[in-house]
Amino acid sequence: MTISFDGKVAIVTGAGGGLGRAYALDLARRGARVVVNDLGGARDGTGTSDAAAQVVAEIEAAGGTAMANGGSVTDYAQMVEMVAHAKEAWGGVHILINNAGVLRDKSFAKMEPADFAFVVDVHLNGSANCTKAVWDMMREQAYGRILMTASSTGLYGNFGQANYGAAKLGLAGLTKTLALEGAKYNVHVNTIAPTAGTRMTQDIFPAELFAKFTPESVAPAAVYLVSEDAPTSAIVGAGAGVFQAAYVTLTPGKALHGDELSAEGIAAHWAAITDRAGEIVPQSGAEQAMSILKALQA
Numbered sequence: 574m575t576i577s578f579d580g581k582v583a584i585v586t587g588a589g590g591g592l593g594r595a596y597a598l599d600l601a602r603r604g605a606r607v608v609v610n611d612l613g614g615a616r617d618g619t620g621t622s623d624a625a626a627q628v629v630a631e632i633e634a635a636g637g638t639a640m641a642n643g644g645s646v647t648d649y650a651q652m653v654e655m656v657a658h659a660k661e662a663w664g665g666v667h668i669l670i671n672n673a674g675v676l677r678d679k680s681f682a683k684m685e686p687a688d689f690a691f692v693v694d695v696h697l698n699g700s701a702n703c704t705k706a707v708w709d710m711m712r713e714q715a716y717g718r719i720l721m722t723a724s725s726t727g728l729y730g731n732f733g734q735a736n737y738g739a740a741k742l743g744l745a746g747l748t749k750t751l752a753l754e755g756a757k758y759n760v761h762v763n764t765i766a767p768t769a770g771t772r773m774t775q776d777i778f779p780a781e782l783f784a785k786f787t788p789e790s791v792a793p794a795a796v797y798l799v800s801e802d803a804p805t806s807a808i809v810g811a812g813a814g815v816f817q818a819a820y821v822t823l824t825p826g827k828a829l830h831g832d833e834l835s836a837e838g839i840a841a842h843w844a845a846i847t848d849r850a851g852e853i854v855p856q857s858g859a860e861q862a863m864s865i866l867k868a869l870q871a
């Protein structure tokens with residue numbers, strides 16, 4: 574079955590290069606009209622350039638339809654304006670891929686609070702800004718597909734990326750709640766955790782792996798996750814043509830009573846508390862409360 578985006582309008586943030594560019598090209602090839610957003614800064618978020626316009630030129634040269642937007646995802650008013658412009662030109666916005674990102678890596682000991690705040694602002698608040706800017710429209714038109722970009726750092730941690738990891742797991746959390754709130758309006762929200770050789774990873778990838786981990790080998794997951802038949806609330810790992818699913822699981826746990834309801838009791842039963850046999854993947858926060866009641870009854 575061919576996946577088509579005919580009649581659909583997509584916004585891809587940070588699409589002036591790397592992964593976002595690959596997503597925008599694939600969506601446009603499949604018929605979507607694409608807003609290529611990028612302020613065109615350096616890896617640490619400083620400066621600007623015409624990166625978005627260059628990708629628009631590539632899309633148009635291949636016969637597709639696109640418009641450039643140089644707004645910053647950190648500026649809510651600019652994102653509202655971007656969405657209004659897309660609606661005016663093309664009638665609505667059906668797809669949003671929150672992909673824009675920056676890095677300011679340092680061990681936490683050496684990290685300035687301003688570098689922590691800046692990275693969280695671009696990834697987490699930036700994605701919330703863009704999502705808020707399309708949210709009412711998607712609810713009203715009863716159609717929306719939104720993709721957040723997390724990272725292995727958010728899910729599992731990586732040395733020197735405390736700011737980035739905090740923002741990235743925040744995005745997986747944002748997905749979980751928006752998937753619930755969007756369900757009845759046919760708004761699906763998913764998370765991708767990509768691994769790709771881009772300028773963001775050029776100094777950590779060995780050269781031979783850099784060539785294998787192409788943005789184009791991640792794009793199929795992003796494109797599927799914003800398609801009509803996309804799941805919702807999924808966390809999908811993608812790199813070099815390998816696709817994975819990540820879950821936030823919960824062990825059945827152990828109810829403690831009397832004297833054992835103490836720090837000493839936790840220490841004594843740590844193995845049972847953390848035993849993964851029978852663990853579940855709660856579909857909402859309420860399911861954790863239900864599993865607590867179940868453990869009390871056991």
Ligand code: NAI
Nearest residue numbers: 587591592612613614645646672673674724768769771773
């Ligand atoms: P990249 O640096 O090529 O792409 C990020 C783009 O976002 C850049 O073009 C940049 O100009 C743009 N951008 C930065 N701040 C912006 C702002 N305020 N407003 C609008 N655009 C802005 O890097 P890459 O690798 O393509 O990253 C894309 C996304 O994937 C990022 O969210 C990144 O954190 C994430 N990611 C990448 C991984 C990888 O292995 N390359 C691993 C895990 C996550």
